[in-house]
Structures are given as C-alpha cells and as structure tokens.
Amino acid sequence: MLTRCLFLLTAVLLAPVLALATPLADKVVEHRLGNGLRLLMVERHDTPTVSAYITLGVGSVHESSETRGVAHLLEHMLFKGTTTLGTTDYRAEEPLLLEIEQVGSELDRLRLQPAADPVRVADLEARLKTLQEQHKAFVVKDAFAQLYSESGAVGFNAFTSKDMTTYLVSLPANKLELWALLESDRMKNAVLREFYTERDVVREERRRSYESNPDGLLYETLVSTAFTVHPYRNPIIGWHTDIANLTLAETRDFLRRYYAPVNTTIALVGDFRAAEAVALVERYFGGIAPGEPVPAVAAVEPEQAGEKRVAIEFDAEPQLAIAFHKPTLPDRDDYAFDLIDQVLGQGRTSRLYRRLVEKEQLATAVAVYGAPGSRYPNLFVIEAVPRHPHTSAEVEAAILDELERLKNEPVSATELTRARNRLLTDNLRALRSNSGLARMLTTYQVLAGDWRYLVDYETRIGELTAEDLRATAQRWFTSKNRTAVTLQRKGGAER
Amino acid sequence: MKGKLLLRATLGWCGSLLALLVTACAPSLPQRPEQLAYPPLEFRIPPVERFELANGVRVYLREDSELPLVQITAMIGSGALAAPPDLTGFDGLFAATLRTGGTAAMPAALLEERLALLAADLAGDMGPYATQLGLSVRRADLAEGLGIMADLLRRPDFASDKLELARRSAREAVRRRNDDPDEIASRLLSAALYPGHPLGASPTLTSLDAVTREHLQAFHRGHFRPDNLWVAVSGDVRRADLQPLLEQLLGDWPRGGPAVAALPPLNPPRAGLLQVVGKEVPQATILLGDLGLTKEDPDQYAARVLNFILGGGDFNSRLMREIRSDRGLAYSAWSQFQIGRRYPGPVMAGTETKNASAVEVLGLIRRIMTGLREQPVTPDELRTARESLVNSFVFSFADPHAVVVQRMQLDFYGYPADYLERYRERIAAVTAQDVQRVALRFLHPERQQIIIVGAPDENGAVLESFGLPVRRVKAEELP
Numbered sequence: 001m002l003t004r005c006l007f008l009l010t011a012v013l014l015a016p017v018l019a020l021a022t023p024l025a026d027k028v029v030e031h032r033l034g035n036g037l038r039l040l041m042v043e044r045h046d047t048p049t050v051s052a053y054i055t056l057g058v059g060s061v062h063e064s065s066e067t068r069g070v071a072h073l074l075e076h077m078l079f080k081g082t083t084t085l086g087t088t089d090y091r092a093e094e095p096l097l098l099e100i101e102q103v104g105s106e107l108d109r110l111r112l113q114p115a116a117d118p119v120r121v122a123d124l125e126a127r128l129k130t131l132q133e134q135h136k137a138f139v140v141k142d143a144f145a146q147l148y149s150e151s152g153a154v155g156f157n158a159f160t161s162k163d164m165t166t167y168l169v170s171l172p173a174n175k176l177e178l179w180a181l182l183e184s185d186r187m188k189n190a191v192l193r194e195f196y197t198e199r200d201v202v203r204e205e206r207r208r209s210y211e212s213n214p215d216g217l218l219y220e221t222l223v224s225t226a227f228t229v230h231p232y233r234n235p236i237i238g239w240h241t242d243i244a245n246l247t248l249a250e251t252r253d254f255l256r257r258y259y260a261p262v263n264t265t266i267a268l269v270g271d272f273r274a275a276e277a278v279a280l281v282e283r284y285f286g287g288i289a290p291g292e293p294v295p296a297v298a299a300v301e302p303e304q305a306g307e308k309r310v311a312i313e314f315d316a317e318p319q320l321a322i323a324f325h326k327p328t329l330p331d332r333d334d335y336a337f338d339l340i341d342q343v344l345g346q347g348r349t350s351r352l353y354r355r356l357v358e359k360e361q362l363a364t365a366v367a368v369y370g371a372p373g374s375r376y377p378n379l380f381v382i383e384a385v386p387r388h389p390h391t392s393a394e395v396e397a398a399i400l401d402e403l404e405r406l407k408n409e410p411v412s413a414t415e416l417t418r419a420r421n422r423l424l425t426d427n428l429r430a431l432r433s434n435s436g437l438a439r440m441l442t443t444y445q446v447l448a449g450d451w452r453y454l455v456d457y458e459t460r461i462g463e464l465t466a467e468d469l470r471a472t473a474q475r476w477f478t479s480k481n482r483t484a485v486t487l488q489r490k491g492g493a494e495r
Numbered sequence: 496m497k498g499k500l501l502l503r504a505t506l507g508w509c510g511s512l513l514a515l516l517v518t519a520c521a522p523s524l525p526q527r528p529e530q531l532a533y534p535p536l537e538f539r540i541p542p543v544e545r546f547e548l549a550n551g552v553r554v555y556l557r558e559d560s561e562l563p564l565v566q567i568t569a570m571i572g573s574g575a576l577a578a579p580p581d582l583t584g585f586d587g588l589f590a591a592t593l594r595t596g597g598t599a600a601m602p603a604a605l606l607e608e609r610l611a612l613l614a615a616d617l618a619g620d621m622g623p624y625a626t627q628l629g630l631s632v633r634r635a636d637l638a639e640g641l642g643i644m645a646d647l648l649r650r651p652d653f654a655s656d657k658l659e660l661a662r663r664s665a666r667e668a669v670r671r672r673n674d675d676p677d678e679i680a681s682r683l684l685s686a687a688l689y690p691g692h693p694l695g696a697s698p699t700l701t702s703l704d705a706v707t708r709e710h711l712q713a714f715h716r717g718h719f720r721p722d723n724l725w726v727a728v729s730g731d732v733r734r735a736d737l738q739p740l741l742e743q744l745l746g747d748w749p750r751g752g753p754a755v756a757a758l759p760p761l762n763p764p765r766a767g768l769l770q771v772v773g774k775e776v777p778q779a780t781i782l783l784g785d786l787g788l789t790k791e792d793p794d795q796y797a798a799r800v801l802n803f804i805l806g807g808g809d810f811n812s813r814l815m816r817e818i819r820s821d822r823g824l825a826y827s828a829w830s831q832f833q834i835g836r837r838y839p840g841p842v843m844a845g846t847e848t849k850n851a852s853a854v855e856v857l858g859l860i861r862r863i864m865t866g867l868r869e870q871p872v873t874p875d876e877l878r879t880a881r882e883s884l885v886n887s888f889v890f891s892f893a894d895p896h897a898v899v900v901q902r903m904q905l906d907f908y909g910y911p912a913d914y915l916e917r918y919r920e921r922i923a924a925v926t927a928q929d930v931q932r933v934a935l936r937f938l939h940p941e942r943q944q945i946i947i948v949g950a951p952d953e954n955g956a957v958l959e960s961f962g963l964p965v966r967r968v969k970a971e972e973l974p
Contacts, residue, residue: 044561046541046559046561046895047538047541047889047892047893048536048537048538048889049889049890049893079810084526084527085527085528136821141810141816141820141821142810142811142816142820145809145810145811146810146811146879147528149808149809149811149879149882149883149887150878150879150882150883150886151882151886152882152883152885152886152887152888152889152890153887154887154890156809170890170893172536172538172886172887172889173536174533174534174535174536175533177525177531177533178528178531178533181525181527181528181531182528185526194820196823197820197821197822197823198823199823200822200823200824201819201820201823201825201826202826203849204778204819204823204824204825204826204847204848204849205826207777207778207847207849208778208826208827208847211776211777211778212676212776212777212778212780212847212949213675213676214674214675283524284524287524315674315774315775315776315970316671316673316674316675317670317671317674347611348595348607348611349607349608349611357660357664358660361660361663364663364664364667364668365664385667385671387663387664387667388667388670414608414612417612418611418612418614421612421613421614422611422614424614425564425614425633426614428562428563428564428633429564429616429631431562432562432564432894433893433894434893
C-alpha cells in the first residue's frame, strides 16, 4: 500500500495532467525483488481474472552468427516442462535424454560432412528414432498447457522479438498461485526435452510465415537487406540451416546465461491485491539467483553508403516496401517519427492514403510502421499494394514525392494536432484490456528502461513542432539511406 | 531524483516485512500443482442495462468509468442474405460506402476530417445476418461521435466516388485472391459446403461491377429503421446522459415496420472431393470440412467438447499433439465447429506441412477423426476439455464491450434466456458417449471436402487411396 502512495507522489512530481498519464501513473504499483526481478502491478477488480506477462530483456539480437534462431527455439523448448512437470520420473528419464543428445549431436555433425558414410548416418537416424520412442514412456505431454487449460487459463503463449522474449497467460483470479508455481519452476528447473522434434516444428513455422506467404517474404527480405552489420538483419526465427544445426548445448547455454531475475520484468494486471501478489512473487521467485545482466549489443550499423534495392520473385501479385534507417527511442527523432507515421500513413486523412489510394488510385493499401525492433536504431517502413494496371515503380515514385514534400514544407497545424490526438488516444485504448496494459508495461520497461516512458510520452510529443518534423524528414528520408524491395512473379514483369 | 530515492528505501522495508510474514506462514514452497488449494472463484455474469426508445431502438449499456473512452456498436438486423441475389460482394461494397460515403448533411471529406481530429475509430461491416457500425471515442467527444454515427445510419449519402473507390479495391482483391494459400483453401471449402448459396459464393469482377448506388440506397431504405436497430454501448457514460442523447439523435426517426428477409434454402453439400490446387510454395496448406450444426441443436455442447479434443484445445488436442508435438510435422493444427446462427456452420480442420509430408499428415488427420468415431475419448481428455471450457467461461466477460455486444446478439438471434446461465452445467454434463455420438454425426472421412494448396509430393496415386475422387487444378486456373 505504501508503494501505491509513492506512485501517486511520482505522478504529482511529473505533473501529468493529460490523457494517458493520469490513468496510468496513479495505478501502477512497482516492486523490486532482492534478486533484481522487477514486478509491475495494476489492480482491476471488474472481472475475476488476471493477465500475467513475464518479459526477459533478451531476444534474437543477442545471438551470435553461430546461434541465429536460438532465442526463438529456446522459447519453444520452454513449453516442454521441468524436472517435476512433464515427466513421469526425471531421474529415470535423464540418462535417456543424455543419450538422445549424444546421438543427435553426432548426427548433426555427420550430416555437415560431405564425405559422411551414408550407412553410419542411417544407423544413427534409426538409433535416434528408437531412443525417441523409448523416451515417450517418460513424457507427460505438454504438461504446462494441460495444467493451465484445466485451471481455465486462456492465451497461454510466448513470443520472441528482436529485443525481448515474453511468456504470457491470463488466469481466473483464484489461480494466481498456480501461475507463480509453474513460471518459477520453469525459470529454475526447465528441461529441454523433445528437442529434435521441436527443431522440425520451427522449420515448419518458418515455411508458413516467411516462405509460403508473400507478406512474410517481403518483410524478411527488407530487414535482412537494410542491415549489413547489426544483428537486426537476422530473422528472429533463423534461416533453415541455422535452425537445423542449432544444438541442445547452445540452447541450454542461452537459457542459463540470460534467463535470470536481473533480466526479468513481470506485469500482473487484474483482480488481485498488490500486497498479496508481492508476497506470492517473493515467495516463488525470491530465491532464484540474480544472474548476470544481458550485455549490450556492440555492433553498430554503419551509415548506409547508398541505396539498396532488391527484386524478389513469388507466385503473387506485386507488392513493395521501402525502408529508411532511423534512430530509436528515446531520441527526439524517434518521437518525431511517431508523428510523421501518423501524418503520412495512418487513417483516411493521411497523406499517402489520400494521394495514392483516393486521389490517384495507384494503390489499394498503404501501411507505415517502425521495425524490426526498438532497442537499437531501426527502420521506418512504408509498404504498398499497387492497383492494376499501375506498377510498383509508379507507386514508389508517388511515395517518394510525398516524402520530398515532408522535407520541403512544414506539416499543417491541423495535421500535427490530429497526429498527437491519435497517438495519445490509441495509447489510452491499449490500456483497456488487462493483457494490453500488461504488454505495454513490460514492453516499455524493457525497451526504454522504464515504463514511465508512457507517462512522459505526451509531453515529448507535445514539444515537437512542424519544423522539427521537417528537420527529421530531411535528416533521414534520403536516397542514400533507403532500402527498397519489390515482389513480383517470375520474370519480373508485372501483368 | 528525490522521489526515486524515497521509493527505493521504502520498498526495501516493505520487502523485508513481507519476507518475515512469508517465513512465519509458509515453511516450505509447494513443488507441484496438486499441492495447491484454490479459493472459490467469486463470479456472476455481469449485468447489462437494457432500455428501448419510443420508436423501437433497443439499447444495451454497461457503464465502466475506468478510462475516459466510450465504445458503441450499432447493429441493423439485416445483412448480406437480405441483399439482391447474384450481387456477390454487395456486403463489402455496402459496408465500405456506408462508412466512407458521407451524409446528406456532411460530405465525406469533412466527416473524415472531424473523425480524425477526434481520433475516433469508425468501422463498417456487413455479415450474413446483420450490418454494423462500430465507434470508439473519447468521453468528451461522445455527442459529436454519436451524432456522426446517427447521421450515417439515417441519412447516408453513399457518394458515387466512394462506391467506385470501394469497387476498385474489391476488384484488386479478386485479382489477388490466389496469392495466399489459406485464402484459396477457404474459398474452395465454402463453395463446396454451400453450393449455389450466398454463404458459398465469392465475389467476381462481374458481380462487383453489377452493384449500383441505387442498390445501396434501396437496401438502406428497406432495412435501416429504428425498429431494426440495436445499439450496444460501453465505457465512461451514464444512462442518464446517454438516453437523452440517443432520443435527441434518433427519437424522431419513424418506425418502419419489420424488415424481414427470407432465408434462401441450403442445397445439399457437394459430394466428397479432394481438391489439389497447385501452387509453387514449400508448404502444403490442408483444409478439411463438412457441414455442422446450428445454435438450436442440443448437440452443440458435446460438439464443443469434441472440438476441444480434436483440434480446438491447442496443445491439449489430438491434432496438435500428434502432428506437431509428437512428430514435428507442423507449426499449427486446429479444428473448429462454428455454431451457425441460422444455417448449419462449417466443421473444419486444418494445418500446414512441408510438401513432402502432406500425404502423411492428411492420413493422420483422417485417422484421428476415425479414431474419435470408433473409440470413446479417454477420461483424462474428457476432464481436461470440460474443465477448460467451464473454468475459462469467465473470460467471455473480461472485455466490457464484448459483454454488451454478446447480450445484444443473444437477444437478436433469439438464444434462450438461460443460455449463458446454463452453459457451464451443460458442458459439465457431456459424457464420453455424447462425444462419440457427435463424432459419428459430424466427422465423415468417407464424404468430407478436402483442399490441399501447394505442391504435395504424391508418389503415384497416393491421394486417390483416401477413397475420395481427386481433382487437380493449378491456382491460376481457378475461376
């Protein structure tokens, strides 16, 4: 309860008189465990449910070139249980797991050798299969999912991004202790069983999201082209050969190295008492060793030396994407880009919609967004869907012309007001659901180092002028800083 | 800075106090979920306030003042099935032009300017049975936002240039309909399950070109009436303020009498068929389907339990467990029983797997379906499914706006008054025998529709071995 009062005090110090600041700042209760784990809580007693987010400040950006895809594969593996859950008897299971790992690693090594003896490979494959069959006797399938599901929990899931990894679930309010038990067990005692099967699952995920889908392919190509040095260039999921050659040892190492309280932010939003939740989290997570902080990424993307342009082929109608490098938060230009994003591409009054979709009817849709992460300098992206018979080239020319306008004339006062209103109101809308609020809190705690980024946001946005936006556009919307990707059918001709 | 230091000091004190309490009350930490005991969940279905305007507008309200926002769904009780026959795609054009075409009093451009300045969200949608406008505004902008919405409901202009814009966009979507494997599979499945019926039809360039502004206006005249209007409101507004506002905006709109649309009869689904749509992608999208049940059907509760065990229960379902978790053959594998409101909804199952394993996975899915027909589900499976469906019921009420819209729709579609109240006990009463009976009724490997999009490796006539006629076509040859 004391913590609550202090947050009211903080709110007063910051003088947040505007839309988002007030509802948020006086509701968040913060608690830091002795081991560094950070707990953010918002009580809401309308419905007896709680949304729980656990976010680790580690993502694919922290992989090496040898371990691309490991952050995401590990996220999958952490659904496979612990030393007590997901197994009939871990003591008896453990030797078999070791043997599976030995055979599996040997097989991975051999497959990379061009002169490998095919008989030996086939033998090992058969041996691995036999061991995996034997192992099934010890596996209690998907124990976490079953326990959560029977308890009435929904949305049990996880996602890996460039910058962070989040494990989320929403539970009936009386089951909060089940969450604490399962998640602390997962942090302390995870067992990476069924590894080789899960690698195949991830390869299917890759085929589905990036190889059979034109949008996914366009996006992946854009990001991997725009960056040369910074690990933002690597797909979170990894390339096929990355996934196929990730080892259990590498996956376990990533877990031990980074999954620690000092890198963890938990957000609980819903029907509970903060003091009781603090006690619960202290009890289950308090005994875990703090661990080491995730190191900052050393690689810095050098200034781009000239335009990058790629044409990819896929069995689909044409699409295009254009990206410009830009700084990330809390750089002033990042706030300016939030406003530019609105003026340029959000809604029916935005410049690109009005010109490309409504007036010249060159495109049926335009989308503008920031990518691929937010902890390091990132990209401002514009995507468009040309309308037949108009070509990607025509659409691109119109987009670039609109960017020139932004560089040469200040946006109108109305455009600026509209953009500010939209950003602040949408932030407010994101707080409506328990899970939405939990997501905002953990995301900004990890990305900005403090969830109060959200509280200060309105002030920062309010300080920027039309002249600031023009200066930002001039700095970054240059041909040298541009990456363009077009997608079309084989042969490149647009029908 | 001062505030921060103070904060840290106090937290430290708070933490050590709690540590003492913990030590005193709980000497050891539970290791397994079975060791936990849960307090009972105190939950009652949240009440929704209902009132009616003198001209028949039905209003549903749930006040929620946590955030200064208000959300409104205005629903006209007529949809695509009431549109002129053969105008496939009318629904999308009507909804888009209603939303963007301005009003008699306020031209489209001005209307967009106002909405944008308020940061209001306004969306239009036409489903088979109903047409909706959805609005989200800040509390302070409620009167203006609701005014625009009422004007669109009563006096939409359906501006010709906006109809043409929507038409061109819809035409482009037709050109792009073979880009995405999922979209191809869904389109072919609907056509096979609802042949010759609006529910099974997809727009064509010809059908889109046939829609005129007069068609849109005629639909509006025939169906947009206060006695055919249902309004759901949630957020930071009190009835004492809302009701006079609605009376002022809608009160002088005269009743129009019932706007009943005949429901065209269904034809029997096409005979079982396996369609292979060739597309150069590394993965085959597999979709299976049959006709299912309506909301009047007493088997709907057993069907929900069956669906959970088949493929609706994520990792607790057989499809996910056998295809993904045991064999690594897919990322997602799912099933769905859509409970139809007026017509039987589809029963579907689907997955995506690399082309080399497409035949194996299709065989697995069919074997799992046959298994559910031939053997009762296990007590463990039944328990997990029933407990999950019963215990997660509370989440149907987590979003205040969803609560109001749900109440409104239950009334509109004529669900029994005790539907929500009795839902959990009905699920809890489902037996393994019920599940098997429903599996026999709805899972028919011998006559189902199967669509595969991709380049499945078929060594010879393997696909023919499933016992269904096989039709092979390339994506670009599809009508």
